[in-house]
Amino acid sequence: MKDLEVNNKRVLVRVDVNVPFNDQGEISDHSRIDATLPTIRDLQSRGAKVILMSHRGRPKGKPNPDMSLATVAKAIGERLDAEVAFVVDCVGKEAQDAITQLQPGNVLLLENLRFHAGEEAGDEDFAASLAELGDVYINDAFGTAHRAHASTAVIAKHFPNARAFGLCMQSEIDSVDQVLNSNKTPTIAIVGGAKVSSKITILKNLMPNVDHIIIGGGMAYTFVKAKGGKVGNSLVEEDYLDLARDILKTAEEQNVKIHLPIDSVNADAFSETAKTNVTAIDEIPDGFMGLDIGPKSISHFNNVLSFAKTILWNGPLGVFEMAPFAAGTQKVGESVAQSTENGAFSLVGGGDSVAAVKQFNLADRVSYVSTGGGAMLEYLEGKELPGIAAIRN
Numbered sequence: 001m002k003d004l005e006v007n008n009k010r011v012l013v014r015v016d017v018n019v020p021f022n023d024q025g026e027i028s029d030h031s032r033i034d035a036t037l038p039t040i041r042d043l044q045s046r047g048a049k050v051i052l053m054s055h056r057g058r059p060k061g062k063p064n065p066d067m068s069l070a071t072v073a074k075a076i077g078e079r080l081d082a083e084v085a086f087v088v089d090c091v092g093k094e095a096q097d098a099i100t101q102l103q104p105g106n107v108l109l110l111e112n113l114r115f116h117a118g119e120e121a122g123d124e125d126f127a128a129s130l131a132e133l134g135d136v137y138i139n140d141a142f143g144t145a146h147r148a149h150a151s152t153a154v155i156a157k158h159f160p161n162a163r164a165f166g167l168c169m170q171s172e173i174d175s176v177d178q179v180l181n182s183n184k185t186p187t188i189a190i191v192g193g194a195k196v197s198s199k200i201t202i203l204k205n206l207m208p209n210v211d212h213i214i215i216g217g218g219m220a221y222t223f224v225k226a227k228g229g230k231v232g233n234s235l236v237e238e239d240y241l242d243l244a245r246d247i248l249k250t251a252e253e254q255n256v257k258i259h260l261p262i263d264s265v266n267a268d269a270f271s272e273t274a275k276t277n278v279t280a281i282d283e284i285p286d287g288f289m290g291l292d293i294g295p296k297s298i299s300h301f302n303n304v305l306s307f308a309k310t311i312l313w314n315g316p317l318g319v320f321e322m323a324p325f326a327a328g329t330q331k332v333g334e335s336v337a338q339s340t341e342n343g344a345f346s347l348v349g350g351g352d353s354v355a356a357v358k359q360f361n362l363a364d365r366v367s368y369v370s371t372g373g374g375a376m377l378e379y380l381e382g383k384e385l386p387g388i389a390a391i392r393n
Contacts, residue, residue, distance in 0.1 A: 001039070001164040004136055007047040008104050012134030013039065013166060014151050014387075016141035016371065017054045017072050017109075027075055031354075032143065035371045037079060039140045039166035040107060044082075047104040051133055052076070053090055053113055053151055054141070061117030073109040084109055090116065091129040099133055119150050126150045131158035140166025142173070145387030146375040156390035163391055168371070173388065175347045175368040176379050180209045184309040184345060190301075190332065192217030192315030193352060196240045201381040202314065203247055207254050212308075214259045214301050216293050216317035216328065220281070223248065223260055229282025232266065234290040259304055263294030265318070265325060272322045292318030293328035305335040311346040313366075314380070316356050330360045337365035349376040 015036045022028045043050050057067040070086050077084035087098040090110035102108055110133075113119040118126025127150040131137070137159040139145070144152050156163050165173065179187065187210045191199055196219045206213065215223060221234035226244035251258045264281045266288035267274035278294045279285065293301070305311065313336055317328035333356060340346045348357050349370030357363045370376045379385055 001042070001138060001166060001170070004162060004164055006043055006136055009048055009135040010051060010099060010102070010133065011043050011048040011136045011138060012051050012053065012130070012155075013043070013138045014141045014144075014155075015039075015052050015054045015166075016143040017052075017069065017076070018056045018143070019072060019075075021071075025071070027071065030075065030079070032371050033072070033076055033079060035168045036140050036166065039138065039168055040076075040080065042167060043138075044080075044105045044107065048136075049099070049102040049104060050107040051099060051102070052084075052107065052109045053130065054109070055114040055119065055144070055151075056112050057114070059112060059114050061114065061120070063112075063115045067112055067114075069109055069112050076107070076109065080107065082107065087111060091126070091133070095133060113149075113151050120147075122148050122150050122154050124150075124154060127154035128158065131155050134159075136162040138164055138166045139387055139391055140169045141387065142169045142370070142372045142375050144375065145169070145372070145385040146378045146383070148386035153386035153390045165388075165391055171368065172370055172372055172376070173379075175370065176349075176376065178345060179310055179312045179347050180380075182209075182310040182345070186211035186308060187310040187312075188212040188214065188305060188308040190214045190216070190311070190313040190315070190317075190336070192219065192317050192329075193350070194218035194235060196222045196237055196244055199315070200240075200243060200247070202377060204250070205380060205382040206312070207250060207256055210256060210312070212257045212259060212304055213251065214304060214332075216261060216297075216301075216332070217315050218290075219315075220261050220293075221290055224281050227282070230284060231282070231290065232284035232286050232288045234264075234266075234284060259301065261293040261297035262300055263296045264290035265292040265294050265328070267291050267324070270319075272324055274324075276324060291322070292320075292325035293332075298328055298331045301332050302335040305332070305339050308339045308344045311336055311339060311344055312380075313346065313348045313353050314350040314377070316352045320352075320356050320359065329356050333357055333360050333362045337362050340366050349373075349380075
């Protein structure tokens with residue numbers, strides 16, 4: 001992006017400001033807005049006319065006032081300490097007229113791209129209509145890089161010599177690449193979450209790139225049962241027991257050490273007020289389900305992380321949203337932060353992991369918190385993401 005000439009040019013920037021709102025219609029988390037501010041400020045400082053485009057929600061190809069980006073324009077303006085203009089469509093005469101009035105350094109946000117069916121359909125004509133609005137194209141929306149939409153993948157061909165990643169997008173790519181291609185070892189991946197089925201490809205793709213994998217969350221109980229353990233009423237994907245055994249065998253063959261929990265905090269119901277006990281992970285009584293890792297597991301995982309030089313964390317270690325089952329995720333998160341302070345590079349990604357580091361005030365104590373969600377998961381799986389390929393190719 002730094003190499004592009006942008007002075008007095010119309011710079012079309014695909015951002016991801018699909019932010020959550022509370023019941024009062026207020027933005028409840030500004031992270032995605034904050035992530036793209038460095039790109040906007042850089043372009044402003046270089047005299048660009050900055051035209052932002054994004055989606056919000058799933059309006060199904062029709063205008064929906066409940067999913068307008070008008071409120072987001074105000075929020076961006078407050079954070080930039082500058083007025084951000086807003087136009088009620090993203091293509092056509094109104095958008096063109098609004099852009100004509102832009103001065104160098106000004107910022108304009110177009111209305112929700114998904115108010116047009118052509119956005120999600122990857123429609124060539126819609127992409128061409130968007131492309132007419134700019135002289136330069138910047139993709140700064142890592143969160144949508146895995147979608148082959150008009151504004152992320154199709155549009156790039158209209159800017160063969162004037163396209164680039166934004167600063168946020170570049171940081172996301174660099175951070176994942178730093179984990180997958182790290183020469184700072186040992187590299188340790190913490191993989192949690194509810195289901196093995198959603199993490200199979202990630203686990204397989206990580207094998208050649210990591211030295212240790214810590215497995216926690218609901219998916220751990222499938223592995224424990226696959227090894228012959230008793231897991232009571234814990235979440236188990238019966239169809240994936242053989243696959244879990246294959247993953248353990250592959251890890252052994254590739255000299256990757258898998259760390260499963262040693263003990264488990266169990267409950268007789270999925271509730272904060274349930275009756276609880278702590279047992280060995282493979283001796284959970286009938287009528288109880290594992291909802292967090294126990295103290296011995298925390299101690300073991302902390303020890304493993306203490307010598308890490310590169311860390312990837314994707315997925316919580318337990319049901320951290322409920323106080324009685326939050327300790328595993330919090331304590332392991334604190335270990336990741338401590339290792340980072342001791343010189344390790346740490347990348348946290350995936351919706352629940354990101355929510356956890358925010359809940360436990362750890363976001364500023366790790367190296368990088370991804371805004372990517374599903375895009376980061378697919379990138380970790382080794383897939384070529386359309387939004388990235390469109391810029392690179």
